[in-house]
Amino acid sequence: METGALLGTLAIMAIAGYLHTVAGFGLGMVIMGAAGGLGVASLPVLAAVVSLVTLANSAIALPGGWRGLGKHRVIALAVGIVPSIILGVWLLRWMSASSTALLTLLLGALVLYGGVNVGLRPRPRQQESPSWSYAFIGLLTGLCGGLFGVPGPPAIYHCYRQPLPLEMIRLLLILCFAITSGMRTLFVATQGGLTADVWELALWSMPVVGGATWLGRRYPPACSVSMMRLLAMLTLIGLGLAILFKGLLSLVSG
Incomplete structure (x- = not known):
């Protein structure tokens, strides 16, 4: 990756890490939306890097906290996630080789949906959903994660x-x-x-995202949580619409 593209991608990583810390919305959606939409790196490389960064963050945040989550929930999610991950990665590889415009449209739709999802405040159900619903959501989560490394919106x-x-x-x-x-x-x-390009970008990104996370915790913005959610929603919706427009132009011109 050229120096300019690397610096631009790391800047996006830093912004995504900071916003994720202070607003609580998807790290991967911002990275894939901004970096993927601008084309600073290929979508397969970015998706692999996002997965590695997310895995590292989860490893720090999760130890000791997963007990008591309920085996039926965890197993049902895993049953849905595992097969759909494989399908999602296969679709990404196929579309990146045969239909870049369609891949761009799917990314734009996912980021747009994520933005709308951030703005929604779903009312809790009176009773918990059955286990099969967790498996179904796991299926959608794995598909989104396999395609773009962005599993968030359905599960959230x-x-x-x-x-x-x-x-x-x-x-x-x-x-x-x-x-x-x-x-x-x-x-x-x-x-x-997991090519050399993936590992190089991942190794650069992890300390950048870690530093942005520390800054977000130490120096949160002087505005309310609701304002941050609004900013998050507008950012993702704007990115999603821009990527969709880019995909439509590619589809028409192609």
Whole structure:
């Protein structure tokens, strides 16, 4: 990667890490939306890097906290995630070689959906959803994670609708992202996808995201949480619309 592209990507990583810390919305969505939309690196490389960064963050945040999350929830999520990860990675490889415009449109739609999802405040259900619903959400989560390394939107909306303590929801989501990122990284590694470009960008990105996370905790912005959610929503919606427009232009011109 050229120096200018590397610096631009790391700047996006830093912004994404800071916003994720202070607003609580998807690290991967910002990275894939901004860096992928600008084309500073290929989508397969970015998706692999996002998975590695997410896995590292989850490893720090999760130890000791996963106990008590309920085996039925964890198993159901894993049952849905594992097969759909493979499908998602295969689709990414196929579309990156045969239909870049369609791949761009899918990325734009996912980022746009993520932005709308950030702005939603789902009302908790009276009773918890059955186990099969966790498996179904795991299927969608794995597909999104396999395609772009961005597993967040389906799992976030589903988990926040459950009548569970907020800390349990937070840990359940971290575990969900850890399973998705771990399985994706393992599968990509067996396919030879963890190339030198991926490791180089990942090794540069991890300390940058870590530093941005520290800054977010130490120096949060002087505005309310609701204002940060609004900023997050508008940022992702804007990125999603821009990527969709780019994809449509590529589809028409192609």
